[in-house]
Amino acid sequence: xxxxxxxxxxxxxxxxxxxxATILLIVGYCLIxxxxxxxxxxxxxxxxxxxxxxxxxxxxxxYYLKKYTGDASQKFLGTGVWxxxxxTILISHVILAAVVPFLAMTTIYRAWKQQWQRHRRIARIxxxxxxxxxxxxxxxxxxxxxxxxx
Numbered sequence: 001x002x003x004x005x006x007x008x009x010x011x012x013x014x015x016x017x018x019x020x021a022t023i024l025l026i027v028g029y030c031l032i033x034x035x036x037x038x039x040x041x042x043x044x045x046x047x048x049x050x051x052x053x054x055x056x057x058x059x060x061x062x063y064y065l066k067k068y069t070g071d072a073s074q075k076f077l078g079t080g081v082w083x084x085x086x087x088t089i090l091i092s093h094v095i096l097a098a099v100v101p102f103l104a105m106t107t108i109y110r111a112w113k114q115q116w117q118r119h120r121r122i123a124r125i126x127x128x129x130x131x132x133x134x135x136x137x138x139x140x141x142x143x144x145x146x147x148x149x150x
Contacts, residue, residue: 003068010061011074011145017054018137021047025131041111047130048104054137055101078147086143093136100130 028043066072076086103126110119 001068007064010057014057015138015141017050018134021050022134074144076144089136096129097133100133
């Protein structure tokens, strides 16, 4: 059974959403450093919404890829030194991606409750991990779908 074009377009959508989340996170960081709390809040909540949209598209893609091909993932075809580099990035990405939703929700909750000291403390952990996961999501996309095979 042939995979529909809309399914095969989802990895590019996912990479775009990850890229947008990265930009929003960095903008949000810059805004809070300038004391612009409301703009920071909007940027960070937007990043969270974009990340939720990413997760939904990601799950839909892998579900339908499995449905149409019998395999839920696209293989990395790179060789040589690039294989261990790819898998190092992938493994760190997957492990950290599993904790980002919990960190992000905790960070948002503490801001919502105006627990500013506790919010800042967890945000110092959440921010770099979330940015890393968003950036490596884009890197993984390019390595899997656009990397030269030879």
